[in-house]
Amino acid sequence: MKVTLRKTLAKPSESQTLVLFAHKKEVSLPKLDPGLIKLVRTAATEGAFSGKRKETIFFRQASVAGFRHLLVVGTGESKNISAEEARVAAGVAVKALQAQKIAQATFDFDSLSRGSKNAANQMRAVVEGALLCAYEFKEFKSKPKKNDEPETKLLELAIETRNLNKSLQKGFEEGEILAEETNFARELGDRPANALTPSILAEKIQARAKGSKLKVTVWDKARIKKENFGGLWGVGNGSDHDPRFIIMEYYGAAKSAKPVCLVGKGLTFDSGGISIKPSAAMDEMRYDMSGAGAVTGAMFALAKLKAKVNVMAFIASAENMPSGRAAKPGDIFVHRNGKTSEVLNTDAEGRLVLADALAYASEQKPQAIFDAATLTGAIVVALGNTHTGLFTRDEKLVKRIAQACEASGEAVWPMPLTDDHLEDMRGAFADLSNISSTKGAGSATAAAFLGEFVDREIPYAHFDIAGTAWNVANRLPYIARKGASGVMVRTFVELAKSYF
Ligand code: BES
Ligand code: ZN
Ligand code: ZN
Numbered sequence: 001m002k003v004t005l006r007k008t009l010a011k012p013s014e015s016q017t018l019v020l021f022a023h024k025k026e027v028s029l030p031k032l033d034p035g036l037i038k039l040v041r042t043a044a045t046e047g048a049f050s051g052k053r054k055e056t057i058f059f060r061q062a063s064v065a066g067f068r069h070l071l072v073v074g075t076g077e078s079k080n081i082s083a084e085e086a087r088v089a090a091g092v093a094v095k096a097l098q099a100q101k102i103a104q105a106t107f108d109f110d111s112l113s114r115g116s117k118n119a120a121n122q123m124r125a126v127v128e129g130a131l132l133c134a135y136e137f138k139e140f141k142s143k144p145k146k147n148d149e150p151e152t153k154l155l156e157l158a159i160e161t162r163n164l165n166k167s168l169q170k171g172f173e174e175g176e177i178l179a180e181e182t183n184f185a186r187e188l189g190d191r192p193a194n195a196l197t198p199s200i201l202a203e204k205i206q207a208r209a210k211g212s213k214l215k216v217t218v219w220d221k222a223r224i225k226k227e228n229f230g231g232l233w234g235v236g237n238g239s240d241h242d243p244r245f246i247i248m249e250y251y252g253a254a255k256s257a258k259p260v261c262l263v264g265k266g267l268t269f270d271s272g273g274i275s276i277k278p279s280a281a282m283d284e285m286r287y288d289m290s291g292a293g294a295v296t297g298a299m300f301a302l303a304k305l306k307a308k309v310n311v312m313a314f315i316a317s318a319e320n321m322p323s324g325r326a327a328k329p330g331d332i333f334v335h336r337n338g339k340t341s342e343v344l345n346t347d348a349e350g351r352l353v354l355a356d357a358l359a360y361a362s363e364q365k366p367q368a369i370f371d372a373a374t375l376t377g378a379i380v381v382a383l384g385n386t387h388t389g390l391f392t393r394d395e396k397l398v399k400r401i402a403q404a405c406e407a408s409g410e411a412v413w414p415m416p417l418t419d420d421h422l423e424d425m426r427g428a429f430a431d432l433s434n435i436s437s438t439k440g441a442g443s444a445t446a447a448a449f450l451g452e453f454v455d456r457e458i459p460y461a462h463f464d465i466a467g468t469a470w471n472v473a474n475r476l477p478y479i480a481r482k483g484a485s486g487v488m489v490r491t492f493v494e495l496a497k498s499y500f
């Protein structure tokens with residue numbers, strides 16, 4: 001999909017379709033065209049359209065205001081809508097346009113923004129909503145042949161405003177970057193495991209970083225062993241596809257400024273290993289690298305945005321497979337910081353690979369560490385696919401994260417993390433066990449395990465995205481399909497920027 005931003009011209013644009021946004025009390029839309037107002041008013045009187053959130057009405061061949069077709073999108077009760085509501089409205093609009101096989105459309109941005117003080121953020125959100133909605137993973141689908149039905153044309157979208165200024169232009173550009181990188185994270189998540197092994201993941205990141213402001217370093221299996229990453233090495237050892245440790249560095253501030261560290265779980269496939277998973281929906285375990293995807297997308301976005309902050313990102317990538325070399329229940333790993341863990345269930349592998357990455361991040365003496373991981377099925381039980389689980393012992397960080405989420409529009413929910421949870425993770429034959437000795441609170445005990453690999457003085461938060469990284473289209477209208485959501489790319493960008 002192509003999106004452009006332009007000033008509303010006296011003469012209507014070339015587009016075939018006009019998209020207007022209307023809130024509930026407003027039926028007398030912008031003073032564009034009397035014919036248009038009449039159309040919408042009549043629809044409202046007849047009860048066909050009320051301006052509710054997510055409601056749409058499409059008028060084919062309306063021939064109003066110089067456009068052939070007209071789409072009106074409801075934005076709900078309030079006159080001033082939040083950035084997230086703008087994102088939702090844009091997503092709803094794009095979906096409706098796609099359903100009507102529309103090839104060209106113009107969003108009347110002013111009908112959505114109505115002179116809001118928040119207009120630049122709304123602009124950013126509208127662009128994000130539209131571009132996120134247009135994402136499709138079709139690399140492995142054959143191109144239609146000559147006599148097949150033609151592929152639906154790509155939607156050409158123009159966003160028009162009468163008051164085009166620098167801040168709206170900037171909002172537009174930011175939206176493009178954030179959507180592009182979120183879609184890149186989705187691509188990684190959707191990619192099947194045979195086409196995304198740890199080494200392929202590393203190569204893709206390296207290739208994409210060429211010519212950018214990102215420095216990428218990749219450690220192979222031998223280096224991983226040499227650096228005492230016993231967890232990453234041990235989990236990766238069961239697979240014919242070797243593990244990788246991927247380091248991304250971006251310096252947007254003075255070299256002396258302490259970095260912010262992002263850490264991602266990058267299991268390109270999680271079969272469970274010897275403690276193998278049931279076969280139902282095991283294919284979905286391709287998205288067990290979504291934490292890595294979030295971190296990667298955020299790093300590329302920060303570089304493109306030229307954020308004035310230093311950020312280091314670490315991805316622990318492996319494939320968890322059963323084999324003659326695979327970790328067995330009872331095996332003990334020695335981690336980067338010298339702590340040991342006994343593997344009582346080889347399916348609790350995420351914490352084992354993250355342990356080394358977090359310890360390494362701690363060594364950088366950063367301002368803060370954030371990780372994203374599809375860590376536990378338990379978080380899906382607790383929060384479903386509406387909220388990412390947030391685990392931290394740092395109250396100040398909770399506030400900072402809430403602000404970042406307010407800006408990104410992504411939903412997270414604070415969960416408990418205490419010494420009691422850590423108690424349940426003590427090992428019998430090693431310092432820690434990789435599963436809890438008691439039932440329940442599986443996400444919190446996993447988080448407590450991770451916390452043992454970060455120096456307590458460093459502000460640290462863990463995000464469990466097992467529930468939100470996949471199949472969330474039923475919640476968010478700016479995701480058109482099943483598959484990876486690209487969650488946390490936008491929040492990580494906001495979080496990193498908050499240290500400027
Ligand atoms: N990758 C899974 C967690 C997961 C589950 C992600 C469902 C997405 C959807 C993780 O490695 C795992 O298997 N965790 C186990 C831990 C248990 C053995 C303590 C789990 O949650 O069942
Ligand atoms: Zn697992
Ligand atoms: Zn896993």
